[in-house]
Amino acid sequence: MANRIGFKEFLKKLDKEEEVQLIVDANVIIAYRDKNHKDHETIREFFRDLTRDAQKILLFTTVTTKSEFLEYYRRKIITEAILAIYKRNREKQIVSDRVKQEIENQIRARNLRQNREIEKQEQFEKKLQAQSIDTTELDVEGFSIDANYFKDSEIKSIKKAFRARDVQEEIGWLKICSVMLVDRMHEYEKLLDEFCHYLTTRDEVSKTYFIKEDVEWRKATQICAETGMGFSDAMILNMANHTNIEHIVTLDFDLVYGGHVSAIHKTIVTPTDRLKNYKNILKGI
Amino acid sequence: MSKRSIIEIMDDMDRLEKIEITDELADTLKDYFKDEIDSENLEKEQNEKVAKGLVDSLVGLDKGNKENGQSDRV
Numbered sequence: 001m002a003n004r005i006g007f008k009e010f011l012k013k014l015d016k017e018e019e020v021q022l023i024v025d026a027n028v029i030i031a032y033r034d035k036n037h038k039d040h041e042t043i044r045e046f047f048r049d050l051t052r053d054a055q056k057i058l059l060f061t062t063v064t065t066k067s068e069f070l071e072y073y074r075r076k077i078i079t080e081a082i083l084a085i086y087k088r089n090r091e092k093q094i095v096s097d098r099v100k101q102e103i104e105n106q107i108r109a110r111n112l113r114q115n116r117e118i119e120k121q122e123q124f125e126k127k128l129q130a131q132s133i134d135t136t137e138l139d140v141e142g143f144s145i146d147a148n149y150f151k152d153s154e155i156k157s158i159k160k161a162f163r164a165r166d167v168q169e170e171i172g173w174l175k176i177c178s179v180m181l182v183d184r185m186h187e188y189e190k191l192l193d194e195f196c197h198y199l200t201t202r203d204e205v206s207k208t209y210f211i212k213e214d215v216e217w218r219k220a221t222q223i224c225a226e227t228g229m230g231f232s233d234a235m236i237l238n239m240a241n242h243t244n245i246e247h248i249v250t251l252d253f254d255l256v257y258g259g260h261v262s263a264i265h266k267t268i269v270t271p272t273d274r275l276k277n278y279k280n281i282l283k284g285i
Numbered sequence: 286m287s288k289r290s291i292i293e294i295m296d297d298m299d300r301l302e303k304i305e306i307t308d309e310l311a312d313t314l315k316d317y318f319k320d321e322i323d324s325e326n327l328e329k330e331q332n333e334k335v336a337k338g339l340v341d342s343l344v345g346l347d348k349g350n351k352e353n354g355q356s357d358r359v
Contacts, residue, residue: 032295033295033298033302047291051291051292057291076302077302077304080302080304081304081306084304084305084306085306085314088306088311092311093315093322094311094314094315094318095314095318095322096318096321096322096325097322097325098321098325099318164317164318164320164321165320165321165324166320166321167317167320167321171313171317172313172314172317172318175310175313175314175317176310176314179307179309179310180304180310184301187297187301188298188301191294191297191298191301194290194294195291195294
């Protein structure tokens with residue numbers, strides 16, 4: 001029996017009297033948060049229905065997912081802060097032209113990336129339509145954080161440009177971080193800690209679900225190698241295998257694929273309309 | 286986790302995602318870049334002057350000085 005289930009089917013089967021435990025992937029949390037994510041509405045709807053139907057919900061994730069999510073948040077906030085500074089500078093100059101030029105260079109790089117993604121998607125959709133394939137039923141393209149937010153290398157270029165000439169004390173970029181990031185990152189982390197439990201034997205709640213006391217970290221390497229999946233995903237499957245939590249929620253095909261090979265006792269929960277696309281690829285596993 | 290808390294947490298996260306450039310940050314940046322902005326403005330002014338001088342020096346070059354026996358150039 002395939003160990004995957006669609007959101008709709010999962011919600012239908014839900015025992016309303018019981019506590020629901022779910023391991024969530026980073027992309028689920030990001031999609032929930034980010035309005036630009038193509039699965040934003042799907043995930044919001046899923047959690048809305050889940051909170052409506054379930055008596056009690058316990059969400060779990062790995063510490064790797066936490067770092068992935070905080071990294072996403074850092075890039076999002078820095079990007080939006082830089083764009084806000086750029087806009088403010090257009091009204092009244094607050095940074096030098098050199099800095100403005102550097103920001104413009106990086107905005108251009110980001111915009112080119114966005115355009116490329118749009119073109120790529122349009123071309124792919126045209127190709128599929130020419131083959132009379134209903135593109136509304138297809139997972140055409142995954143969300144790319146790169147398309148919307150500055151990449152780390154772009155942030156570094158802007159950061160370097162923010163060092164004013166002939167000023168002894170460095171307060172430019174550091175001030176931006178202190179105003180925009182420091183408190184926000186801490187608060188955000190606290191909220192994330194509230195949102196889910198981390199799968200470690202030290203977490204009071206998580207440890208009650210562990211079936212093995214000692215975590216075998218090397219098994220993540222084996223899982224990663226078995227299907228060539230990303231290490232972060234392999235860590236999720238490995239930790240899931242150490243617990244009796246059955247369900248893993250993801251938007252990532254790789255986790256669905258890898259789950260069939262490396263976490264056969266777990267059930268992967270993913271959007272219903274996507275399962276159809278996976279049917280052929282997962283045949284024979 | 287209670288039913289309300291997921292929604293509450295998401296609302297709190299929404300609040301944390303609102304970005305606004307405070308006057309204090311704008312003033313700090315303006316002060317920090319003051320010398321560089323002044324120097325860039327000075328450089329711009331000088332470049333403009335040089336450019337204007339160049340244009341001024343070019344004006345009239347197409348007119349020959351008859352007293353010196355030059356003809357108008359086209």
